[in-house]
Each structure stands twice: as structure tokens, then as C-alpha cells.
Amino acid sequence: MIAYFDCYSGVAGDMIIGAMLDAGLPINYLKKQLNRLSLHGYDLSRKIERRGMIGGVNFQVRLSGQHHRHTGFKDIKRMISSSRLSSPAKDISTAIFETLGLAEAHVHRTSIDKVHFHEVGAIDSIVDIVGAAIGIEYFGFDSIYASEIPMSRGWVKCGHGRMPVPAPATLEILKGVPVISSSVKDEIVTPTGAAILRTIVAEFGINPVSKIKKVGYGLGDKVFKEIPNSLRLLIGEGEPLVVIEANIDDMNPQIYEYLIERLLEKGAVDVTISPALMKKRRPASILSVLCRDHDRDGLVRTILEETTSLGVRHYRVERKILEREFKVVRTKFGNVTVKIAKDGKNVLNVSPEYEDCKKIARIRKVPLKNVMLEALNAWKRSD
Incomplete structure (x- = not known):
């Protein structure tokens, strides 16, 4: 079984979970699994609503009091690893936070250990990321795909003040992902939504579903005049x-x-x-x-x-595609993107991105093989 996220009006963490709920993920199952995280002071809401003429699920995390926190990657990683979540849910959640943390670290020119997640440290964003991991495990997808990602414009308020849209962290996460232009003057792709897809998606830009079995719509909170603020999830069989x-x-x-x-x-x-x-x-x-x-x-x-x-x-x-993750590592020559191939939680192959290494080798006037070796060593030190 494969999944395809159709991001025609953007993507956010709550929209991803809403689409999964609409496609059959039981809300009680999601609540039960999230309770294993030992996170308190919130409740989940699943409402059937419409955006334009499209109906779907608006998933919300309702907080009891003020819970906005500035949480570091180590704190969140420790919270997930010490929880009673299943191993797959732990691995996927941690990988998503790492994707986000590396992007934030690059934007702020610091290390991932010094990154504070601001909005993503809040309970609702943690629930979005861990909830998405729980949903992925529940459906048991063999492969996950997504459409091109739409790029809007404008400004958004966040913990760092006013930021241009897309947010710098979002752009960093989406490096190498095919994008298309949107006329919306608002944030339609959040860092959380981008990090989830970048971590779980094997390939962007194609829809390989040949026989559709389920369709789910996840609705965003905002209402746009130009487009219905929703995300579509297709679940089915892949084309031979x-x-x-x-x-x-x-x-x-x-x-x-x-x-x-x-x-x-x-x-x-x-x-x-x-x-x-x-x-x-x-x-x-x-x-x-x-x-x-x-x-x-x-x-x-x-x-x-x-x-x-x-x-x-x-x-x-038939073919089997390994899960792929991309991680930016710091080397003495500069930042290099490393592609990591996994089968579950087992790392089977690690490969520095050739174009990154070639560019650095030419600029720094060093042998290409030295840059690639340094990138591999940097990944080993960071893992």
C-alpha cells in the first residue's frame, strides 16, 4: 500500500493528521498512542468542516492554559526515547525533529544542539509531529509520495518576529524538492508540515497510485479566497x-x-x-x-x-524503495547534504550529494574525493 499527499494548497502538521483521520485513522487510537508520550495539558478535536466546496477533517490540539515553550532538540529527543511509543513511531518522530533542527541550525548558523524550536516546542506542534508518525505506522505504508510544494509570499509572525513567507527554515527543508508558485499572500507551508513530508516522502512530484482505495482531506484553520485550504491524501496500490x-x-x-x-x-x-x-x-x-x-x-x-x-x-x-532521509553535515570545507538510505531503523547506505561536493571541490580547489570522505566522516561523528 502506498500513500500520496496532494499539496495543492500547502501543507501543515495538523492538515496531515486531519487527512489521515479522514482516511480512516481512528481518533481514539491516536489519543491512546499519544498518551504514551507523557505529555499533558491538551485535548484533541476532530471536526468535519468545509473549505470552499471541499469537506474534510479539521484536526486541532486544544490547550488548557499557556504552554508555549522554547524546547531544544535534545530535550525533545529524550522525551520521545523515554516514552512508551513503539520503536517505529519513535524513529519517525525523532527523524522529523532532526530534519527541522538541522534546518533551524543552518538558518541561525549554529549547531543542532543549540537550537530552540520556539513554536515547534509547543505542545500542539509536538503532537502534530508525533501524531503524524503514529498515523504512518498505523497505515503501514510501503512507500510515501507527494506532489510539488506550492510557494506563497507575504509575512508571518513567529517567535523570531516577522518573517518572510516561506519561512527560512521551510526553504532550507525544501532544498531539492520541486516547488510551484502560489498566488496566496500568507503562509501555506509550515516548517512542521515541510519537515514531516521531507522526512517520510520517497519522491516528490509524481502520483504513482494506480488504484485508489481511500481518500482523506485535512483542513487548515485559515480560509483563503484563492484556494480551498486543504490537503488531500490518496491511499491505494501502486502502478506496476x-x-x-x-x-x-x-x-x-x-x-x-x-x-x-x-x-x-x-x-x-x-x-x-x-x-x-x-x-x-x-x-x-x-x-x-x-x-x-x-x-x-x-x-x-x-x-x-x-x-x-x-x-x-x-x-x-516489482521493486522495493528504501526510505531516504537528507541530512546537512558541517565539514571543514563547508556544508554538505548527505543522503541516508534506511530499511526501518537500520541504515543501509550513506552517500554525500555529488553536486554539493563537486561545487565545494571547485570553490575550495581540493580533490572531490576528499570532500566526499570528509562529508561521510562528518555524518559518522554526528550520528
Whole structure:
């Protein structure tokens, strides 16, 4: 089962939980799990409302008294680790707070241990993040995807005073994520919502759900004239993937670069070319294209038009995608983004982002391999 968050009017932590509740997450289950966090002085509200012509769930955390706190990452991490939450919920919650903390640290030019979360240290924001982690565990998604993120403009008041929209921390979190412009002059993407999606989403910009089973709408508190302030969650089955292959033994190799570009433009998920020895012992290449089923026919036509192959073969496959997280580490050369691949809580692979390292290597005039090694060592020290 996979999930797709359609962020046509933005995203916030309460909207994510509202969409999960509307899609079937029981409110009593959420309350029971949150009670394991040993957090007091609040109550949860689940209201069916409308934004424009769209109905959904407006999820709110109602506080009993003044609870605004400035809480550090270590304090929150300790609170989560010492709670009675399940291990998956602990891991996801901590990872989201770390995403947020690293962004705040970068904006304020300090370390994550010295960051105070201000709004995110408040009870309602902690509930949003931990509640989202509980919902993810409840549904048991195999993979999570999201649309492009809309970027609005204007100003917002927060613990640091007046800040431009999107907030600096939000922009830091969304580095590398595809975004689109919005005409709304207000905050429609919160740091909390951005941190949740950046941590849990495997890929932005595509909707791989081929058979929809559930749909949920989470509503924001604000009412906009331009758009319905809501977030849509689609839950269902993913579209089957197809591998298209062709043996090529008589084509100018210069054509391959152009061919790969064309195939990716036509929707290929991945393209590889492997050396082979044909039945008459002639060297050749095997073109392999991974694609979604609905793109197959167009890609087959492109292969036959652009190559010298007289035919192709194709077959359906399944794939497993590891969870991916991005962490910014400080090195003696500068900040580098590191991609971390996980299977549950187990780290299986860590890779410095090539473009970050290449840029630093050119500016600092040092070997690229030294920058990449330093980034790996910095990640090991910070983990």
C-alpha cells in the first residue's frame, strides 16, 4: 500500500493528521498512542468542516492554559526515547525533529544542539509531529509520495518576529524538492508540515497510485479566497513497473546520450546500458528501460524510432524503495547534504550529494574525493 499527499494548497502538521483521520485513522487510537508520550495539558478535536466546496477533517490540539515553550532538540529527543511509543513511531518522530533542527541550525548558523524550536516546542506542534508518525505506522505504508510544494509570499509572525513567507527554515527543508508558485499572500507551508513530508516522502512530484482505495482531506484553520485550504491524501496500490529491453549491436555509440535524454523525457524511471556478447560473439549493448505501465507504449516507439533495434521485449517487475532521509553535515570545507538510505531503523547506505561536493571541490580547489570522505566522516561523528 502506498500513500500520496496532494499539496495543492500547502501543507501543515495538523492538515496531515486531519487527512489521515479522514482516511480512516481512528481518533481514539491516536489519543491512546499519544498518551504514551507523557505529555499533558491538551485535548484533541476532530471536526468535519468545509473549505470552499471541499469537506474534510479539521484536526486541532486544544490547550488548557499557556504552554508555549522554547524546547531544544535534545530535550525533545529524550522525551520521545523515554516514552512508551513503539520503536517505529519513535524513529519517525525523532527523524522529523532532526530534519527541522538541522534546518533551524543552518538558518541561525549554529549547531543542532543549540537550537530552540520556539513554536515547534509547543505542545500542539509536538503532537502534530508525533501524531503524524503514529498515523504512518498505523497505515503501514510501503512507500510515501507527494506532489510539488506550492510557494506563497507575504509575512508571518513567529517567535523570531516577522518573517518572510516561506519561512527560512521551510526553504532550507525544501532544498531539492520541486516547488510551484502560489498566488496566496500568507503562509501555506509550515516548517512542521515541510519537515514531516521531507522526512517520510520517497519522491516528490509524481502520483504513482494506480488504484485508489481511500481518500482523506485535512483542513487548515485559515480560509483563503484563492484556494480551498486543504490537503488531500490518496491511499491505494501502486502502478506496476515494466522493464523494456533491446539488444543493439550495430549503432553509433554517440547516439546513446541523446537516446537516454529522450527516454527520460518520455517518462522513463531509469535507463541503463550494459555490455553483452551476442550469439555470433559480436560485442553489443543491452538497453534496459524501467517505466510505469502507462508509459510503456510511448517508450517502445521511441526505442524503435531512435535505435537500430528491430524489436524489444518487456515484462512486469516489482521493486522495493528504501526510505531516504537528507541530512546537512558541517565539514571543514563547508556544508554538505548527505543522503541516508534506511530499511526501518537500520541504515543501509550513506552517500554525500555529488553536486554539493563537486561545487565545494571547485570553490575550495581540493580533490572531490576528499570532500566526499570528509562529508561521510562528518555524518559518522554526528550520528
